[in-house]
Amino acid sequence: MTPVSSHSPHGQLPLRTVQVLGGGNAASSAHVRTLAAGLVARGVKVTVCAPYEADRAYDFSGAGADHVHVPRSSDPVSVAALRAACANADLVHAHGLHASFRTVLALSGRRVRTPLVVTWHDRAHADGARAHMLRVLERRVVKAATVVLGTTSALVDRARRTGARDARLAAVALPGPRRPREPDDxxxxxxxxxxxxxxxxxxxxxxxxxxxxxxxxxxxxxxxxxxxxxxxxxxxxxxxxxxxxxxxxxxxxxxxxxxxxxxxxxxxxxxxxxxxxxxxxxxxxxxxxxxxxxxxxxxxxxxxxxxxxxxxxxxxxxxxxxxxxxxxxxxxxxxxxxxxxxxxxxxxxxxxxATWPTEDETVAQVLSVYDELTQPRPLP
Missing domain, CATH: 3.40.50.2000 (Glycogen Phosphorylase B;)
Structure with missing residues (x-):
């Protein structure tokens, strides 16, 4: 597959994206690391908003992204930090329900609407009153999102039932190890x-x-x-x-x-x-x-x-x-x-x-969505 590039032949500014991760399970954190590395390699400016411990574990900075510490909490301080990080973004991409809800709060009230892509990597697991609260959060998130990407058809269907305007199946690779293993028989x-x-x-x-x-x-x-x-x-x-x-x-x-x-x-x-x-x-x-x-x-x-x-x-x-x-x-x-x-x-x-998406295909699909949702950014 020919890599998709964010570089314009007419000398435009690079696409500025923010990836938002909550605590992040292993799958979503590794996916954001894959995206950060692949997008930076294609000329996209990437900022990852995640707790310090996520950057230590997945080295988003080492992939060429800027890292901004944003705690998992949805308290006003965390939301304000996320709002500041997203201030100049052309597009924001949130991963997981809680990170997405926090992002919706951070982007609300802006005069210029910033495209919001949300990836659902899994379903939130809860019972009773907490399960009801999570369903309320899901509805708020999918109605605010420009595009919802689901890692399975079941999640795409769930997003559509919950009110998503545009829900699509995500290409998500199983990331390889970041550090080469010692040779061993x-x-x-x-x-x-x-x-x-x-x-x-x-x-x-x-x-x-x-x-x-x-x-x-x-x-x-x-x-x-x-x-x-x-x-x-x-x-x-x-x-x-x-x-x-x-x-x-x-x-x-x-x-x-x-x-x-x-x-x-x-x-x-x-x-x-x-x-x-x-x-x-x-x-x-x-x-x-x-x-x-x-x-x-x-x-x-x-x-x-x-x-x-x-x-x-x-x-x-x-x-x-x-x-x-x-x-x-x-x-x-x-x-x-x-x-x-x-x-x-x-x-x-x-x-x-062998039929599953590669990391290159994962990045290419996401970048094609970004290009679809953003307009050319001419140099001043």
Whole structure:
């Protein structure tokens, strides 16, 4: 694909954009990093408004963007800081619900309307009164946005139902590592990782994600009861941190489940490469990073048939209903006993991954939207 460029043949000013990120989960933060690097390389001036810790983790400044510290809060001080950062922007692009709402507040009341692009990377997860509040925020955001980009068809449909004037499917790549890995023989690395995790001589099942209710780890622990009858007993390893850690650990100990919680890790690629299966038991997922990394790594995936997962993986994974521990347990048992099926899923996964957008395609699509929404900026 020929890169789209913001340079004008008639000597116009470069496009000035602001990317707004809240706390940012890993997927949205990595996406903003990809956009920052790609847009700067194409001559766009980029300012990233995000907390200090996001810039430390994702190095937006190292990608050539200006970084402005804006806390996650929607208090007047944070909104004022964001308003000042957006003062001279030709276009503002917000990522995630809370960052988008904060941006709507910051842009309100301006005499000149600044185009606002909003990307929904995932659905906000909440119950009860909080869920109602989030729906109110969603309506406010989509009605103010010039364009809403959804990372899955389900999110695009949700934006349209909520009142978006223009909602489109976003091209979002799985970003590669920013730092090159040390050269290593994967056949030597795999047994080292399995030994560290305690999975020598037994299957290793890998799950990754924050320890929160919507991740479905309670169902995963229910399924793990059935795997205690296998010989050898598979080990389930969950990488992630969150508010349910104490509750999950108590269940693991009380029921003697073959499950380990190993906390937040920065070597997920190595962990997945060492696994026999990847597990994704969530209540809802958009463009799951775990699913993408598993298919890239040719690791067979068992996932719930929810949200954007079917669209993302096609027929390259075993899909089960959410909340059905028996279906999850049975799918894992079948795969562990069927090497031919695992090999087939590994091959299908690699082919499916090859159809996903590249980082260049991601940047090109976003820049084409920007060009559509902005007018030429002649030099004074």
């Amino acid at each position: 994967p056949d030597r690395r795999r047994p080292k990782v399995r030994a560290e995790l305690g999975s020598i001589g037994r299957p290793l099942l890998m799950a990754v994600g924050s320890l929160e209710r919507h991740r479905g780890y309670d169902v995963l622990l229910d399924a793990a009861r059935a795997w205690r009858r296998l010989d050898p007993v598979p080990l389930v390893v969950i990488a992630g941190e969150g508010p349910l850690r104490g509750e999950l650990q108590a269940r693991i100990e009380e029921e003697g489940l073959p499950v380990r919680l190993i906390g937040r890790r920065d070597d997920i690629t190595d962990l997945l490469a060492a696994a026999d299966l990847a597990l994704l038991p969530s209540r809802w997922e958009a463009r799951s990073v775990l699913a993408q990394e598993a298919l890239h790594a040719r690791v067979p995936l068992v996932a719930t048939e929810v949200g954007g997962i079917p669209e993302l993986v096609g027929d390259a994974a075993e899909l089960v209903p959410y909340g059905d521990a028996k279906a999850l347990a049975d799918a894992v048992v079948r795969l562990l006993g069927d090497q031919e099926r695992r090999d087939l899923l590994a091959a299908k996964g690699a082919r499916q991954a």
